[in-house]
Every structure is written in C-alpha cells, then in structure tokens.
Amino acid sequence: MCVAENFRALRDAVIRAAMLLGTDRVYFVAPLVRDARTGRVLVEAGLPKVWARHYRSALHQIDPILQHAIHVSAAFIWPRDIDYEKLTDQQRRFMKIAARYGLESGIGVACYGPQGRAGFLGMTWSQDTPASDEMLLAVHQVGQVSFQRYCQIVKENFKLTPLSNRELEVLSWMCGGKSNPAMAKIIGVSRSSIDAYIRRIFAKFQVTDRTAACMRAYSLGIVASDEVKNMVELARKRDEEGS
Known part of the structure; x- marks a missing residue:
C-alpha cells in the first residue's frame, strides 16, 4: 500500500x-x-x-x-x-x-x-x-x-511555486476574511498592489477565487486555521502560568 x-x-x-x-x-x-x-x-x-x-x-x-x-x-x-x-x-x-x-x-x-x-x-x-x-x-x-x-x-x-513573504502575508490576511481595501491599509500598500498579489497567489495555487485559494492554503499547511491558532495561544498561556 x-x-x-x-x-x-x-x-x-x-x-x-x-x-x-x-x-x-x-x-x-x-x-x-x-x-x-x-x-x-x-x-x-x-x-x-x-x-x-x-x-x-x-x-x-x-x-x-x-x-x-x-x-x-x-x-x-x-x-x-x-x-x-x-x-x-x-x-x-x-x-x-x-x-x-x-x-x-x-x-x-x-x-x-x-x-x-x-x-x-x-x-x-x-x-x-x-x-x-x-x-x-x-x-x-x-x-x-x-x-x-x-x-x-x-x-x-501538484508542484507548488513558492510564495514570496509578501504573498504569504496577503494570503494570511485573506484567509482571515479581510477585504482587499482592509489588507491594503494593514500592510501599507496600494489597493492595486493587493490585487496583483492575489492574482499571483491564484496563479501559483491554480485556482480562480479566494475561497479555493484559502482551502488550498489550509490543506497544504501554508496557513494555520483559527483552531490551530487558538490551541497555540492556549498552550502559550499555560506555559506562562506554569513558569
């Protein structure tokens, strides 16, 4: 097998x-x-x-x-x-x-x-x-x-083309539900730059929409889910309380 x-x-x-x-x-x-x-x-x-x-x-x-x-x-x-x-x-x-x-x-x-x-x-x-x-x-x-x-x-x-640090940042915010204008404000770049980053992410992931891109990111372990983030935060708090 x-x-x-x-x-x-x-x-x-x-x-x-x-x-x-x-x-x-x-x-x-x-x-x-x-x-x-x-x-x-x-x-x-x-x-x-x-x-x-x-x-x-x-x-x-x-x-x-x-x-x-x-x-x-x-x-x-x-x-x-x-x-x-x-x-x-x-x-x-x-x-x-x-x-x-x-x-x-x-x-x-x-x-x-x-x-x-x-x-x-x-x-x-x-x-x-x-x-x-x-x-x-x-x-x-x-x-x-x-x-x-x-x-x-x-x-x-499936051969994944590596994402740049900026593309990873945009992907993380996108999977967190942020809109393109919100991401532009958070990262400090123009709206057109965000649009360009997202197009590159779509091309590298071989998808055509945000939902599919986020699903691909979660399945490949590129972006952590909210559940994983919460588990990490709880573990960090337990470590701090125990120290």
Missing part, C-alpha cells in the same frame, strides 16, 4: 485490504472538514454508482458519518456510535438513503496526514457478529497508511 505509485494502485490495495478484513464495500472521502459546502473527492468500490453520483452532488453536505469522524480519534461503528438524538432531519434522511444503498452499518475512521490534511475511510460491515476491537484497529491502520500514501501522491502531482 505504501509503494502504490498512483491513485488506482492505491485504491486497489485498499480494496484488497478490505476484502481480507471481511468486506468488499469501501469508500474514501477527502477533505474531512466541518464546512459541509466544501467539495469532496469520493473514491468508492462495491457501492452502487447511483449512490456515488448523488453523494458527490449533494449527499456529502448532510453526511453525519463524516461529521462524527471529525470529533473522534479512533475507528468507530455506525450507526451504533452516532447519537441519533442530535441528528437533524436531513441527516436522518441521509442515514435512510445510505441504508437503502448498502451502507446501513459500517466502520469509519478519520485519517490524518501531513500539513493538516484529513480524510475519511469507511467500510461497510453487515456481518451478524459485531466488529471486534481488533477489527476496528485494523481499519484504523489501513486508513492511516493509505491516507499517508494518498497525501504523498497528491504532493507528487
């Missing part, structure tokens, strides 16, 4: 691993983020094509399995570990649709890679016997190893 040279080879390796674990229905989703509006890459095997089509177009926006994965650090079983009382009507509808297409129950795990990247691996589990702790650990290991290789392949296929 670690030596898979491309996405197809990696997909086939995960399918073989899943079959050894007792299932031939798997799916992988990236990125794993809280913003449900974010487009998702879906790779699946053994699942109906109609489900995959609907998932890519709309169902990913209401998937409670992905949202649950964000909040847990180990592999889990759905629907057992999902609190139905906290699901919205749309999320309950998703679970019914998923069951209709063969995803009534399964094992899922959040997978983490370099530069803050995260994805999700799910395997259906329809056997009569409950999944053991050893099974959950095995799915966790498959997910982590495969996602690490996925990140390597993505990096190999």
Whole structure:
C-alpha cells in the first residue's frame, strides 16, 4: 500500500485490504472538514454508482458519518456510535438513503496526514457478529497508511511555486476574511498592489477565487486555521502560568 505509485494502485490495495478484513464495500472521502459546502473527492468500490453520483452532488453536505469522524480519534461503528438524538432531519434522511444503498452499518475512521490534511475511510460491515476491537484497529491502520500514501501522491502531482513573504502575508490576511481595501491599509500598500498579489497567489495555487485559494492554503499547511491558532495561544498561556 505504501509503494502504490498512483491513485488506482492505491485504491486497489485498499480494496484488497478490505476484502481480507471481511468486506468488499469501501469508500474514501477527502477533505474531512466541518464546512459541509466544501467539495469532496469520493473514491468508492462495491457501492452502487447511483449512490456515488448523488453523494458527490449533494449527499456529502448532510453526511453525519463524516461529521462524527471529525470529533473522534479512533475507528468507530455506525450507526451504533452516532447519537441519533442530535441528528437533524436531513441527516436522518441521509442515514435512510445510505441504508437503502448498502451502507446501513459500517466502520469509519478519520485519517490524518501531513500539513493538516484529513480524510475519511469507511467500510461497510453487515456481518451478524459485531466488529471486534481488533477489527476496528485494523481499519484504523489501513486508513492511516493509505491516507499517508494518498497525501504523498497528491504532493507528487501538484508542484507548488513558492510564495514570496509578501504573498504569504496577503494570503494570511485573506484567509482571515479581510477585504482587499482592509489588507491594503494593514500592510501599507496600494489597493492595486493587493490585487496583483492575489492574482499571483491564484496563479501559483491554480485556482480562480479566494475561497479555493484559502482551502488550498489550509490543506497544504501554508496557513494555520483559527483552531490551530487558538490551541497555540492556549498552550502559550499555560506555559506562562506554569513558569
């Protein structure tokens, strides 16, 4: 799995691993983020094509399995570990649709890679016997190893032109929600200069809008999210209190 040279080879390796674990229905989703509006890459095997089509177009926006994965650090079983009382009507509808297409129950795990990247691996589990702790650990290991290789392949296929210090500064403020006039005032340059920096960032990131640029920056670990900044600030305060 670690030596898979491309996405197809990696997909086939995960399918073989899943079959050894007792299932031939798997799916992988990236990125794993809280913003449900974010487009998702879906790779699946053994699942109906109609489900995959609907998932890519709309169902990913209401998937409670992905949202649950964000909040847990180990592999889990759905629907057992999902609190139905906290699901919205749309999320309950998703679970019914998923069951209709063969995803009534399964094992899922959040997978983490370099530069803050995260994805999700799910395997259906329809056997009569409950999944053991050893099974959950095995799915966790498959997910982590495969996602690490996925990140390597993505990096190999995307060559990023380095950003200048000024472009990094503009990018940071842009991801913080600042407008172009506000950035010009903060940095002390003209509005036209900000426009030029943003065009260069778009070109280097191979995107056409601010949202896509910020998503690329977060996924590549170039800009820290507010959550990471808050964690750093809390850690700094704890260090100061302890000194």
